[in-house]
Amino acid sequence: xxxxxxxxxxxxxxxxxxxxxxxxxxxxxxxxxxxxxxxxxxxxxxxxxxxxxxxxxxxxxxxxxxxxxxxxxxxxxxxxxxxxxxxxxxxxxxxxxxxxxxxxxxxxxxxxxxxxxxxxxxxxxxxxxxxxxxxxxxxxxxxxxxxxxxxxxxxxxxxxxxxxxxxxxxxxxxxxxxxxxxxxxxxxxxxxxxxxxxxxxxxxxxxxxxxxxxxxxxxxxxxxxxxxxxxxxxxxxxxxxxxxxxxxxxxxxxxxxxxxxxxxxxxxxxxxxxxxxxxxxxxxxxxxxxxxxxxxxxxxxxxxxxxxxxxxxxxxxxxxxxxxxxxxxxxxxxxxxxxxxxxxxxx
Numbered sequence: 001x002x003x004x005x006x007x008x009x010x011x012x013x014x015x016x017x018x019x020x021x022x023x024x025x026x027x028x029x030x031x032x033x034x035x036x037x038x039x040x041x042x043x044x045x046x047x048x049x050x051x052x053x054x055x056x057x058x059x060x061x062x063x064x065x066x067x068x069x070x071x072x073x074x075x076x077x078x079x080x081x082x083x084x085x086x087x088x089x090x091x092x093x094x095x096x097x098x099x100x101x102x103x104x105x106x107x108x109x110x111x112x113x114x115x116x117x118x119x120x121x122x123x124x125x126x127x128x129x130x131x132x133x134x135x136x137x138x139x140x141x142x143x144x145x146x147x148x149x150x151x152x153x154x155x156x157x158x159x160x161x162x163x164x165x166x167x168x169x170x171x172x173x174x175x176x177x178x179x180x181x182x183x184x185x186x187x188x189x190x191x192x193x194x195x196x197x198x199x200x201x202x203x204x205x206x207x208x209x210x211x212x213x214x215x216x217x218x219x220x221x222x223x224x225x226x227x228x229x230x231x232x233x234x235x236x237x238x239x240x241x242x243x244x245x246x247x248x249x250x251x252x253x254x255x256x257x258x259x260x261x262x263x264x265x266x267x268x269x270x271x272x273x274x275x276x277x278x279x280x281x282x283x284x285x286x287x288x289x290x291x292x293x294x295x296x297x298x299x300x301x302x303x304x305x306x307x308x309x310x311x312x313x314x315x316x317x318x319x320x321x322x323x324x325x326x327x328x329x330x331x332x333x334x335x336x337x338x339x340x341x342x343x344x345x346x347x
Contacts, residue, residue: 035280
């Protein structure tokens, strides 16, 4: 069960109807400026994310070239495939074999009780006054938490005569789990949980009970695809710069899925900012509607829905105009030309 403590209290004023009505109305007026800022942020998100580079299309259009077909004088963005040959052996930790890998990642976590702190604001009545309280809640929860920073390591390799330095590349891998170990930890000084309180205790008051280490890797005995800028027979960067052990089709599908996810995340953020901004701009009207019991709440719900629809239309049209501005300009020019022609005929 969570422990609570009041951090601060602020006397808001009378808890009577007119006192609350006046406070709500004045707060809504102060929020109008923030509403315009919120709408502006939403429009900026649309502007800066619309028409962003779709690297999946670039990679899809690149021909998949076997590494042995690449010549040393070749330059520019390439997509090559082949079996990697390591410049120096690299074996994943905890591996039971001497299998070479081109990349591995090791994470060490411990299972322990950690302190979860949340704060909330609530309004209570005291002697006819509304009082705003900042309340801090603390509770202990069981969770896996990092014991150390994850360890990642790449191996430099070649694809026939092409040297690849993959550090800094974007990874699209089907990982192999090399090792997953979980060991219990015995506490030399057992802690009686029921006796521990929050006062004077840190998260370390509870010792770890389990430790696990997970090692994943990409074996070097399988073909890979490298996308990047080749120069003097070497690839160490590019837009994009990708290393993948997936097939060409799987790689492109993964890139499209990632781009689509970020596309909808940014559009959703823009919608939230615009819809929230419009609601804040109309805040004084909402506050005034509170004087109408029942009817005010119904009208608020209708306005919320309308704001959501307007925000969706703004996001859609804004994206369309920014991405296809040349089509919009063409349509406007055509309409102007049509109006001029109609006026001449009428004259």
